Amino acid sequence: MGRTIVEKIMSSHSGDDCRAGDVAWIEIDNRTARDFAGASVVGNLEKYGGDSPIDDKQKTFFTFDCNVPANTIPYANNQHRIRLFARKYDLKVFDVDAGIGSHIVIEDKFGKPGTTTVGTDSHLNIMGSVGAFGQGMGDVDIAYAFKTGNVWFEVPHTVKVTLEGIPAQGTEAKDVALAMLRRFNNHELLGKAVEFYGPWVEKATIEDCITFSSLATEMGAIIGMIPPNDNVLGFFDISREEAVYADSDAEYSEEYILDINGLEPLIAAPPSPSNVSPVSEHSDVKVDGVFIGSCTNGTYQDLKYAAELLKGRKVAPGVMLKVVPATRETWSRLLDEGLLKDIFNAGGIISNAGCGGCASGQIGMTGEKEIQVSTSNRNFKGKQGRGNTYLAGIGTAVASAVLGRIASVHELKEVRT
Amino acid sequence: MTRDMILRGRLWVLKSGENLFSDIDTDMIYHNAHLAxxxxxxxxxFALGNLDGYKDFAVKAQPGDIILTGDNFGSGSSRQHAVDCFAALGVQAVIARSFGAIYKRNAINSGFPIMELPGLPDNLFEQFDEVELDLEKGVLSKGExxxxxxxxxxxxRDIYLAGGLFQYAEQM
Structure with missing residues (x-):
């Protein structure tokens, strides 16, 4: 019997023939911690790490992305505790200017197809977007990975999902991910790896893949694996032979087909990412604020699209538009190409790179009864403040900001520039 | 902390209406405002400080208590706090129909006992039942x-008996 992508990656990183259900010690190529749990990782290493708490400093780094720059004393203390530890052991810190760690792992090409990455970010399974393995873990696990280079893992069963058809014009990767959440809820794929196939997946840009795979956590899945297509191979400048694909006779625990042909824009109403319905059913909801960014929708492609839609238009009176590029590199490209100016002129607030609206406070919180449309990935009660958050793609977010109510990108086209 | 394979204690049954509370995410267990x-x-x-109906849990919980919930407990972020907050209160174990994947790892690695009871009916056990939890066999019981x-x-089991992942590694 052949093997799935995750079985192959775990086999190559453990030296064993790993099959679903096996428990294996997996060697980790990129061992990371962010500013939130990073200080606890340091604490664990100081307590248990002995004289040599770092297995391989070339493979170990910190990424500050949650509370950047720190806006409370405790976070400032934690970040600086990490910096001092990193200096002592000569570890790289992607500091408060750098942006979202998971995106840096892809952008800087540490996380090539077939590699393994762990960190304290629960969306590190975003690495599935490039056919690599990634997993968010708590501070005990990560400290252990820093010290030994390995973590144990129960090899997950893999579910095969074929996305049939091509979505309608104006429908984005986010909408396709929301269609998955609508179909599978937030626990039907619990603990499973998922491999995605179909014509949309084969043509998706690397940014589309990132958006799509970032929602695997909300599906309850261990990881959403996209077999590297030509766009992803081109980004890493590698051949098909250097990436990892499933065998044709790989064993899947379940196989599903999801029809996305002609899919229209979707939105997840509070309080759950799986509470999904068409955007058109919410057109009477007045919007107070819009957040564009996060590891789900903060790429150059996402913000370029937002800027193009906003060019010559204005955010509706009384609506806040908060925009946070994922990384400093994204910021730089948007700046060079004049795209930030279009966002600014439309009335947007632009913050430094980072996680933005998902972490407490980088670009403000919502108040009670405040309605926010967000391009991020979580709308649980209390996650982004006291208000009510709707999750949607870039087109819906921009249209809602301009019209002051929930609207799809199709309605935006009726607004004259 | 004792490392018994049979635990006895008072059961906190977390419910939403008539049903076991499902999809309790890590922000409800331990809100991100306290992550520093x-x-x-x-x-x-801060344990359960953002969970409707249980915001006073930390005040009312007693050492030795055992928690029972529905599906997908601990979904959401990777924060270890969501496990450690219960250990801090002396809660002995968390039982659920199912757990979020990262939560499960975090509990196992810190040597905190968890138990999955897939398909558990909503009303088999009641609030403050004095129960016995057999970790070895995977059985929750009260009398009959x-x-x-x-x-x-x-x-x-190995990590639990060692007292945590690092302690386990020392034995390897």
């Missing part, structure tokens, strides 16, 4: 009534 806390003993006060779930996996 790094000392475990200070985390107990009992429910069989998943026995602790070998990795989980």
């Amino acid at each position: 806390v790094t000392e475990i003993e200070k985390m107990g006060q 009534k009992s429910f069989n779930g998943n026995p602790m996996s070998k990795v989980a």
Whole structure:
């Protein structure tokens, strides 16, 4: 019997023939911690790490992305505790200017197809977007990975999902991910790896893949694996032979087909990412604020699209538009190409790179009864403040900001520039 | 902390209406406003502090209590705080129909006992039942009534008996 992508990656990183259900010690190529749990990782290493708490400093780094720059004393203390530890052991810190760690792992090409990455970010399974393995873990696990280079893992069963058809014009990767959440809820794929196939997946840009795979956590899945297509191979400048694909006779625990042909824009109403319905059913909801960014929708492609839609238009009176590029590199490209100016002129607030609206406070919180449309990935009660958050793609977010109510990108086209 | 394979204690049954509470995410268990806390003993006060109906849990919980919930407990972020806050209060174990994947790892690695009881009916056990939890066999019981779930996996058992992942590694 052949093997799935995750079985192959775990086999190559453990030296064993790993099959679903096996428990294996997996060697980790990129061992990371962010500013939130990073200080606890340091604490664990100081307590248990002995004289040599770092297995391989070339493979170990910190990424500050949650509370950047720190806006409370405790976070400032934690970040600086990490910096001092990193200096002592000569570890790289992607500091408060750098942006979202998971995106840096892809952008800087540490996380090539077939590699393994762990960190304290629960969306590190975003690495599935490039056919690599990634997993968010708590501070005990990560400290252990820093010290030994390995973590144990129960090899997950893999579910095969074929996305049939091509979505309608104006429908984005986010909408396709929301269609998955609508179909599978937030626990039907619990603990499973998922491999995605179909014509949309084969043509998706690397940014589309990132958006799509970032929602695997909300599906309850261990990881959403996209077999590297030509766009992803081109980004890493590698051949098909250097990436990892499933065998044709790989064993899947379940196989599903999801029809996305002609899919229209979707939105997840509070309080759950799986509470999904068409955007058109919410057109009477007045919007107070819009957040564009996060590891789900903060790429150059996402913000370029937002800027193009906003060019010559204005955010509706009384609506806040908060925009946070994922990384400093994204910021730089948007700046060079004049795209930030279009966002600014439309009335947007632009913050430094980072996680933005998902972490407490980088670009403000919502108040009670405040309605926010967000391009991020979580709308649980209390996650982004006291208000009510709707999750949607870039087109819906921009249209809602301009019209002051929930609207799809199709309605935006009726607004004259 | 004792490392018994049979635990006895008072059961907190977390419910939403008539049903076992499902999809309790890590922000409901331990809100992100308190993530800068790094000392475990200070985390107990925030346990379930953002869960409707249980915001006073930290005040009412007693050492030795056992928690019972529905599906997908601990979904959401990777924060270890969401496990450690219960340990800080002396809660002995968390039982659920199923757990979020990262939560499960975090509990296992810190040597905190968890038990999965897939298919557990909503009303078999009642609030403050004095129960027995057999980690080896995967059974929750009170007198005559009992429910069989998943026995602790070998990795989980080894790490639990060692007292945590690092302590386990020292034995390897």
